[in-house]
Amino acid sequence: MSNPRLQIDSTKIAENAALLIKMLKPLSIDVVPVTKVFMGHPVIARLLIDAGATTLADSRIENVERMRRAGIKVPIMLIRTPMLSQVEQVVLNCNVSLNTELSTIQALSSTAKKLGVFHQVIIMVELGDLREGVMPDDLIKIIKETRSLPHISLKGIGANLTCRYGIAPDHHNMAFLAKIASEIETKFQLKLDIISGGNSANLLWAFSSDNINRVNQLRLGESIYFGVEALKKRCIIGAHTDTVKLIAEVIESNRKPSMPWGKRHKNAFGEQYETTNRGDVDQAILALGRQDVDPQGLISPQGLSIVSSSSDHIVIESTDTPLQIGQEIEFKIDYVGLLSAMTSPYVNKYFT
Numbered sequence: 544m545s546n547p548r549l550q551i552d553s554t555k556i557a558e559n560a561a562l563l564i565k566m567l568k569p570l571s572i573d574v575v576p577v578t579k580v581f582m583g584h585p586v587i588a589r590l591l592i593d594a595g596a597t598t599l600a601d602s603r604i605e606n607v608e609r610m611r612r613a614g615i616k617v618p619i620m621l622i623r624t625p626m627l628s629q630v631e632q633v634v635l636n637c638n639v640s641l642n643t644e645l646s647t648i649q650a651l652s653s654t655a656k657k658l659g660v661f662h663q664v665i666i667m668v669e670l671g672d673l674r675e676g677v678m679p680d681d682l683i684k685i686i687k688e689t690r691s692l693p694h695i696s697l698k699g700i701g702a703n704l705t706c707r708y709g710i711a712p713d714h715h716n717m718a719f720l721a722k723i724a725s726e727i728e729t730k731f732q733l734k735l736d737i738i739s740g741g742n743s744a745n746l747l748w749a750f751s752s753d754n755i756n757r758v759n760q761l762r763l764g765e766s767i768y769f770g771v772e773a774l775k776k777r778c779i780i781g782a783h784t785d786t787v788k789l790i791a792e793v794i795e796s797n798r799k800p801s802m803p804w805g806k807r808h809k810n811a812f813g814e815q816y817e818t819t820n821r822g823d824v825d826q827a828i829l830a831l832g833r834q835d836v837d838p839q840g841l842i843s844p845q846g847l848s849i850v851s852s853s854s855d856h857i858v859i860e861s862t863d864t865p866l867q868i869g870q871e872i873e874f875k876i877d878y879v880g881l882l883s884a885m886t887s888p889y890v891n892k893y894f895t
């Protein structure tokens with residue numbers, strides 16, 4: 544096996560997916576697993592389907608196309624507002640997309656009509672986190688227009704919280720979403736099939752609320768892959784939190800002073816740290832750098848700490864025994880770390 548490498552435990556991820564599907568079923572919430580952190584990797588897509596997912600979601604059309612090429616046939620939802628320049632790929636590969644702009648929905652409509660296909664849309668509503676979403680006052684207008692477009696069907700409404708400002712999904716904003724859904728249904732005499740309430744940050748709300756108020760879908764990534772809810776990073780009881788590790792190799796190991804010498808400027812990344820003299824330390828270099836992973840997403844093993852990182856090197860200090868050349872160091876990794884390491888072509892990916 545080549546280093547650095549991600550070691551991904553498919554069985555644990557599949558068990559987490561099945562567990563969340565089972566936990567949310569009594570609340571009448573469908574789990575739509577989000578594959579973006581794995582770049583739509585077909586191994587992950589297949590295990591999610593085997594675990595019971597009936598729809599998959601991804602934010603990028605390239606990932607969706609990758610899943611389609613691999614023979615994934617289930618409905619796929621695009622969870623980022625489509626680019627105008629990609630509407631053709633969207634209607635050809637995605638059954639449904641989350642939308643916030645009328646001009647984009649119009650383009651989806653005319654393209655779908657031209658290609659003889661149908662496309663479903665979910666309109667995202669702004670609930671306070673100020674990322675994607677139509678302002679509530681503008682909703683009636685966009686829904687009215689959307690309903691008049693050929694080859695488009697309005698599947699529901701949705702929301703996304705927490706990603707920008709950390710705004711928590713709670714009884715108030717979720718009840719507001721449900722209220723808007725009912726108002727739309729009354730006004731237009733229709734039934735909205737999907738109320739897509741949010742992401743892994745919605746789980747604390749979902750599990751603690753005695754009234755989940757019509758929300759019937761959550762789009763889940765982090766909770767499936769890491770076994771935690773995303774708001775306070777609390778573990779989900781019964782879920783695996785050790786699904787992925789990153790392994791890197793030691794290429795230099797020395798006893799060195801902790802104080803640099805010579806005239807100091809900013810480093811290669813424009814940073815300058817306060818340094819205290821801690822005497823000599825056991826310092827090692829890993830063949831791993833910022834081109835492989837965001838070092839902030841790594842959780843060091845006991846006795847080791849990351850003290851510096853640059854493009855190709857991560858410097859670690861060990862408090863126990865000095866490290867050996869060629870030794871493999873195993874890190875736990877969080878969502879941010881996985882996102883970066885999966886996306887790096889230098890990191891090998893192994894599924895077990």
Ligand SMILES: *Cc1c(COP(=O)(O)O)cnc(C)c1O
Nearest residue numbers: 577622742743762763764765773
């Ligand atoms: C990434 C994403 C999700 C999934 O988020 P997790 O926190 O990983 O569950 C859901 N919805 C949208 C719009 C996203 O971009």
